[in-house]
Amino acid sequence: MSRYLLCLLLLVAGPGICLHSAAQTPGSPADTTHKYQTAPAGPAQPRRPIWQSKVVRATIVPALLIGYGASTIHGHGLYSSYDAKRDIRRAFGTYRTHVDDYLQWSPYFEVAGVLLAGVESRDDRLNLALVVLKSEAVMFSTVFLVKTLTHVQRPDSSDHMSFPSGHTAQAFMAASIVHTEFRDKSPWYGIGAYTLATSVAAFRMINNKHWESDVVAGAGVGILSAHLAYLSHRNRWGRQPRGRDIGVVPLWSPAGGAGLSVTWHPK
Numbered sequence: 001m002s003r004y005l006l007c008l009l010l011l012v013a014g015p016g017i018c019l020h021s022a023a024q025t026p027g028s029p030a031d032t033t034h035k036y037q038t039a040p041a042g043p044a045q046p047r048r049p050i051w052q053s054k055v056v057r058a059t060i061v062p063a064l065l066i067g068y069g070a071s072t073i074h075g076h077g078l079y080s081s082y083d084a085k086r087d088i089r090r091a092f093g094t095y096r097t098h099v100d101d102y103l104q105w106s107p108y109f110e111v112a113g114v115l116l117a118g119v120e121s122r123d124d125r126l127n128l129a130l131v132v133l134k135s136e137a138v139m140f141s142t143v144f145l146v147k148t149l150t151h152v153q154r155p156d157s158s159d160h161m162s163f164p165s166g167h168t169a170q171a172f173m174a175a176s177i178v179h180t181e182f183r184d185k186s187p188w189y190g191i192g193a194y195t196l197a198t199s200v201a202a203f204r205m206i207n208n209k210h211w212e213s214d215v216v217a218g219a220g221v222g223i224l225s226a227h228l229a230y231l232s233h234r235n236r237w238g239r240q241p242r243g244r245d246i247g248v249v250p251l252w253s254p255a256g257g258a259g260l261s262v263t264w265h266p267k
Contacts (some may be wrong), residue, residue, distance in 0.1 A: 058231055062224035066164075069217025073152065073163065084205065084212035085155055092206050100203035104167045107174035107193040108132075114182060114189060121181040131229050132177060139173050139225035140166075143218070156208045165210045165218030171197035172222030180230060197222070 068077075075082045111128075115121060121128055143166045152163035175197040179190030201215035210218075 054231060058227035059224060062220040062227065065220030065223070066217045067220075069164065069213045069215075069220065072213045072216070073211070074213075079212075081211035081213045085208075088205050089208075096207050097203060100167055100200050100207065103196060103203065104171040104200050105174070106196045107171065107178050110178055110189070110193055110196070111174075111181070114178075119182065119185055122184065123181065127233070128177075128181065131226075131233055134229040134233065135173050135177065135226045138228055139169050139222055142221055142225065143169050146221070152211075152214070154209060155211055158209075162210060163214050163217060164221050165201065165204050165214040167204055168197070168201040168210070168215045168218030169222035169225070171200040172219040173226045174222075176223045176226035180226070 071077045072080050072084075074080065111121075115125075123131065143164060146164055147161040147166075150163045151160045153160045154162040172194070175190070175193035178193035182189035197219070201219060204210040204215055205212060
């Protein structure tokens, strides 16, 4: 009697709480037959076409420049080196200058100036220096080897070390580094560097030190050297730039004249 009274009270308080023990059924056991089965693999990722690989993208433009330069040696090609020399001599005569001897290093001065202005490069100072050293080693060895093997005479007949142009390779290698390091900040850094490198190539032909084929192939060798250095480089010191907390800004005032403002925020 007391048991039925208790059930009645429980049903009033909350229906369904009181259940007859005979009506209770044990729960179904968990399915463990597939416990260690490997989950089905997702859809296979499509392979990137070969023309979109890093190696192809890094070498396609230098290969075209080197190939075109080689095709115009002497009197070959649609617009040969002889044709280019004839037109340059008509336009500039006997004009000569040594500005290209200094201008070939100008992209490096651009790097220094941009960094001092506080603009962040892609790599820190140490890794940037390593990339530069590696690029220089690849470029210098390649230029010297090809010059020795091809034995092309210069337009002024001074020697047989004409192809490719070392000055042009140096300038375009440095310009490629500028473009890679600062293209995320502004494309104008790379445009300025490549403009300087192109002027070096023009002056080498105006000075009658190189053929058209030499400067075009030299540009390809320079760009390729920088690209190979980046492709083979492993950044082992982190990608945070060092020394980015240093800034130098030119100042001028009527009272104090010209000067420089140097800021330093130590970490």
